[in-house]
Amino acid sequence: MSPDPSREGPPPLETPERLLRRLDWQVVRRLDGLLQGDHRTLFRGGGVDVADLREYVAGDDLRHLDWNVTARLDTPYVRRYLEDREVTAWLLVDHSSSMAFGRPGRTKDVVAAELALVLAQVLSRGGNPIGLMVLGDEPGVVEEVVPPAAGRRQVLRLALALRGSHRRQDAVRRPVGASVGRTDLGALLRTAAAVVRRRALVVVVSDFSSRDGWQRPLARLARRHDVVALRVRDPRERELPLAGVLHLEDAETGEQVVVDTADPVLRARLLELAEAEQATLEETARSAGVLLHTVDTDEDLVGALVRVAGLRARTRTPAGGGP
Template sequence: MSSAPDRLLRRLEWRLGRRLDGRLQGNYRTVWHGAGIDFTDLRLYTAEDDVRHIDWNVTARLDEPYVRQYTEDRELTAWLVIDRSASMRFGRPSESGGAGKESTATELAVSIARLVSRGGNRVGAILYDNAGHQVIPPRGGRDQVLRITRELLQPPPRGKLGKTTDLEAMLQLAATTTSRRRSLIFVMSDFIGDPGWDRPLARLTHRHEVVVIRVVDPAEVELPDLGVILVEDAETGEQLLVDTSDPLLRSRLADQAGARETELAAGMRRAGVSAQRVTTDQDLLAALIDLVQRSGRGRR
């Protein structure tokens, strides 16, 4: 009998094969790959070429612009940096056994890992929570994806209540762990936590290609009308009875959500990235297709 990680991976592989292959018509196979550094030849400059590749010495001698050509390195190292803090467990249970944002991040991470590894590339993971973290060194193959899946399905350690997520420490850990070579890094988080994360994120993007995926539950943006309910802050453990039908409360929460969105957008701009928003009620494969296509446009 197959294990839960194997069942999840097989289900996602089936969905990838049926839908992703057809929608992208094989283009995803060359979206995420390495950048070569070995010089091989010179050729005449064309309007589509990057001016940074012009060989100015040869251009001066021949009185025509020439560009240097390089051997493309097909091997890529990808990292999944995944926020596993308490706030990521907000939302309804799903097929993978997780809740809301946590299961959305898990399924998206496993899908990305399998997609990257299918091109013969290596993938590693950094699973972060205030109570501890786990680093899975990058390797290739389906067994590596299965290992990452297995760890993601394990419940994260329980940290002390009253402490919000230290996103700055998570991104600094990512920078330290991935410092050896330029990599493609996927950062998955709801970005609910202490401020100051924009500076280490900017340093990370300076060295690596970074794709930021912000996982959001719609109920965090617009409170549903459920009457009087008991709510608990997953990060601090604070509990409070609230009347979700109260117009004043709904208006105040909407204002707070708007201010949080504005602050997050400003932080992303300071870091020099454009976060891709994925919601828990969104079709996951559609989100992945959009992610691949956007990344492809950015790498050309």
């Protein structure tokens, strides 16, 4: 649900060049210090060359089991891979209507774009090719595909594409009560599975507010690629501000309700539903072989990305055998 869209429009967007400069100063340079310059710890390639074999230990990724050796020795063994120093990355960004929720200037789609561009800047420093796919509101359609390329010019191209998508969403703001239908995140994941043929790093940035059907495409992607899921969430989706009686509207279905934000029963129920939704999403992603990371719109991006890097390092070390 979101406030009545008859409110004032969003603040003007930064130019892509200015946005990249700001993110470089505010986020990327701070990451340099905190990660001691080793950006590969943030998002490393999974590797395709086998380094050696070792006995399976609890916590290893079952996808790395060597079934031939396991059958021959009657003991489970896993492959250890050489880490890729260069990896093609694809950024899958959700810009559907539900992503427009949040306080002015820090809506979920703005934060999603910033996350994608910070990752693009980090990865481009290592010479990694980066591509982009953007999901809008048209059912089953990916509105923007930017093929992978390396370098700062490519990062600027991605910033222009994300800005263009944001402008299109603002230009087609629908009347109060109108419905655009539920986001189909599965369409974005299916497109990625069809387009991205060679093993790659795939980063999905979305609020995961979608119709059913995205779970199987996510699992399919995870079987072939190294998939990172970043859920962007606004704190007001868990706890309403104390603002009296409000008219709320679902950004995608157009459903409207009137609520008393001071009602303690309503506030407790909203929190309960939000926590249940989060637990369900985390379990669904885990079942697909993907760890879901959540970033709040009021969260410092540096702290959020360092946290993601730490979780990835801990979950990848047993199977990869790396540091």
